[in-house]
Amino acid sequence: MNPSQKRPVVYAGDVVVDHAAANSEPVGVSLGEDHVPTPREKVHEVLRVFKEVFTQLDREKQARRGGDLYEATSRIDLKTQVFLEKEGKHVNTPNRIGQVPGIEVGDEFQYKAELRVIGLHFRTMSGIDYVEVEGVKLATSIVSSERYDFDDKFDADVVIYTGEGGNVINKEKNAEDQKMIKGNLALANSMRHKREVRVIRGDERWDGKGKRYVYVGLYLVDKYWLEKGASGKSVYKFKLCRIPGQPPLT
Structure with a gap:
């Protein structure tokens, strides 16, 4: 897909996630022409995407709440989980x-x-x-x-x-x-x-x-x-x- 055709942002609840963080290579797709990812690699990829999306949501919410880190991170983990499942970025189901x-x-x-x-x-x-x-x-x-x-x-x-x-x-x-x-x-x-x-x-x-x-x-x-x-x-x-x-x- 041409980069210009990609959605610039996606939404997770009431905050915006950069497309680059959310739309990395789909879980289960080969990382190279002849490489089929192992189950371990698939798990690591899901966790990597989780951390990227979580960090993005954290920044957005922290900025909106005046930099209170503890308050900002509350329940972002669940929003990240819901978002990944919606995007099909989860494994072992x-x-x-x-x-x-x-x-x-x-x-x-x-x-x-x-x-x-x-x-x-x-x-x-x-x-x-x-x-x-x-x-x-x-x-x-x-x-x-x-x-x-x-x-x-x-x-x-x-x-x-x-x-x-x-x-x-x-x-x-x-x-x-x-x-x-x-x-x-x-x-x-x-x-x-x-x-x-x-x-x-x-x-x-x-x-x-x-x-x-x-x-x-x-x-x-x-x-x-x-x-x-x-x-x-x-x-x-x-x-x-x-x-x-x-x-x-x-």
Whole structure:
């Protein structure tokens, strides 16, 4: 296409993105005449475009809000995710159980939205992702955190994961007993059917601004139980064990 025929700008919500940042070579297209990109290269390309679009949106919003960086970056990650999906710049869809092509143990990310556009974890507003197979919900991945309000535990190759629901971390709503539905049911079903679950660990960033997400590998749900949480309500706990033979955690 002649450069003069390209759209000069594209829109993401209420801000404008330079076409050069948004319209890089489509994911999956050969980088050279004889080169077919590997799954790893496709993932890296999506993440590169994500960062370029995010930076553009960040500049636009920061300028409009007088340079307040913290306020300016709020939810830009989700706007970037929506924009990339609209433009077809995402990989590894639909959601799947097991290893995701192009993603390796130890890979780090800054935003949950990045996990979605590379096919690692699709439900950005939930810690448990799942699919339905022949009418049965099965977990595909969890995002686990050791922060005090989540109360998850990491010990070598074992994760103790707190179930979802019950307003456990929402201080503005009354806590309730967690129920065996949705993501909790999917994890329980994954135990019964012995299906592996991807685990992403969420840690606080060194600068205190947000998190970093690290893919730590495939796990199997060993067991689950109910116990009383800090609120006095019942919460589900899931014990997941790392599958042997994967690259070591550092």
